[in-house]
Amino acid sequence: MRLSVREFEALARDRLPRYAYDFFAGGADDEVTLRANENAFTRLSLVPRVLRGHRERDLGTTLLGARIAVPVVLSPTAFHRLAHPEGERATARAAAAAGTVMIASMASTVPVGDIAKAGGDDLVLWLQIYVQPDARITRELVGRAEDAGCRALVVTVDSPVFGRRERDHRNGFHDLPPGMYCENMRDLGGQRGVRDIEMVAGLSWDHVDELAAMTGLPIVLKGLMHPADAVTAVAHGVSGLVVSNHGGRQLDTAAATIDVLAGVASAVGVPVLVDGGIRRGTDVVKALALGAAAVGIGRPVLWGLAARGGEGVSEVLALLREEIDRALALTGCASVHEVTSDLVREARC
Numbered sequence: 105m106r107l108s109v110r111e112f113e114a115l116a117r118d119r120l121p122r123y124a125y126d127f128f129a130g131g132a133d134d135e136v137t138l139r140a141n142e143n144a145f146t147r148l149s150l151v152p153r154v155l156r157g158h159r160e161r162d163l164g165t166t167l168l169g170a171r172i173a174v175p176v177v178l179s180p181t182a183f184h185r186l187a188h189p190e191g192e193r194a195t196a197r198a199a200a201a202a203g204t205v206m207i208a209s210m211a212s213t214v215p216v217g218d219i220a221k222a223g224g225d226d227l228v229l230w231l232q233i234y235v236q237p238d239a240r241i242t243r244e245l246v247g248r249a250e251d252a253g254c255r256a257l258v259v260t261v262d263s264p265v266f267g268r269r270e271r272d273h274r275n276g277f278h279d280l281p282p283g284m285y286c287e288n289m290r291d292l293g294g295q296r297g298v299r300d301i302e303m304v305a306g307l308s309w310d311h312v313d314e315l316a317a318m319t320g321l322p323i324v325l326k327g328l329m330h331p332a333d334a335v336t337a338v339a340h341g342v343s344g345l346v347v348s349n350h351g352g353r354q355l356d357t358a359a360a361t362i363d364v365l366a367g368v369a370s371a372v373g374v375p376v377l378v379d380g381g382i383r384r385g386t387d388v389v390k391a392l393a394l395g396a397a398a399v400g401i402g403r404p405v406l407w408g409l410a411a412r413g414g415e416g417v418s419e420v421l422a423l424l425r426e427e428i429d430r431a432l433a434l435t436g437c438a439s440v441h442e443v444t445s446d447l448v449r450e451a452r453c
């Protein structure tokens with residue numbers, strides 16, 4: 105039996121080829137932000153309340169109108185078939201069983217329609233996209249998301265260019281192995297490899313407006329860190345935000361997400377999610393206290409998938425669920441909505 109999310113990482117490291125483990129685990133440049141995301145949680149302390157007499161906890165909440173059973177969603181990560189042959193299908197089944205949102209990556213190795221089918225009616229599926237230089241391709245992707253029954257589009261805005269991941273360069277990992285493709289790019293005119301997904305160096309608020317004009321789906325922006333950008337985002341009509349530094353894979357030395365969360369969350373009225381370095385139930389409670397509506401996990405899903413396929417993802421989600429439940433009990437909270445900002449403070453070293 106695995107006792108923690110970190111044990112899954114060790115299992116995954118043992119099972120995966122080096123290049124795949126490094127692709128999943130790695131960050132940009134010196135990986136300062138990669139480490140900072142996790143470390144920042146240790147600099148925050150919880151200040152529990154006691155004697156409140158709650159026998160049980162309700163871990164559920166609502167996100168963009170969808171009821172979710174735990175305040176943890178699956179952040180979008182590329183290439184699940186590098187972790188397990190069933191890839192995103194297995195991930196979708198685990199997300200559906202846990203009763204939470206899966207944000208499928210535009211760079212999934214299973215087409216979004218097939219991810220939706222694997223997850224079934226219970227799955228709340230959102231599709232993450234990178235706006236493409238050719239608006240026709242973006243429009244086609246949006247259509248594929250709508251046809252698959254996705255309930256939101258998550259637009260990643262932290263990547264006008266790719267971050268430089270030295271591990272991938274060292275390993276010569278620049279494209280998917282034979283037989284694996286960015287399936288959502290299929291038949292859109294490219295070679296279906298990693299390089300088919302293009303970044304838009306001049307990404308701007310105009311692109312957000314253009315995208316909003318293409319669809320009736322709610323739009324969530326992922327990769328914001330600055331409160332001023334959050335305010336502008338809401339003025340452009342977005343329905344939610346994900347405070348994220350892309351798991352330390354884009355701008356190295358960017359702040360840890362948990363350190364900027366409160367500034368963003370207090371600046372806007374839309375739901376704010378946060379991802380980066382969340383590995384324990386107490387991390388989730390700290391994020392809720394700092395204003396998050398829910399959190400996202402990236403690598404922990406990949407570690408579960410690599411270790412034991414969909415069962416492994418389910419185990420990771422179950423571990424986090426149990427830890428959140430215990431952390432709520434020990435902080436005196438009966439629900440995620442009772443987690444208030446006074447329950448967290450900066451640790452004195």
Ligand SMILES: Cc1cc2nc3c(=O)[nH]c(=O)nc-3n(C[C@H](O)[C@H](O)[C@H](O)COP(=O)(O)O)c2cc1C
Binds near residue numbers: 128382
């Ligand atoms: C291997 C890997 C692939 C990723 N692919 C994407 C992606 O395709 N689109 C995206 O918006 N974010 C992507 N991300 C960033 C995640 O959505 C998320 O922000 C990050 O993993 C959260 O940090 P954590 O891994 O510490 O939980 C990726 C992250 C990893 C580790």
Ligand SMILES: O=C(O)C(=O)c1ccccc1
Binds near residue numbers: 182298301353
């Ligand atoms: O690795 C990533 O972080 C990522 O976002 C990505 C995007 C497109 C293709 C491959 C990876």
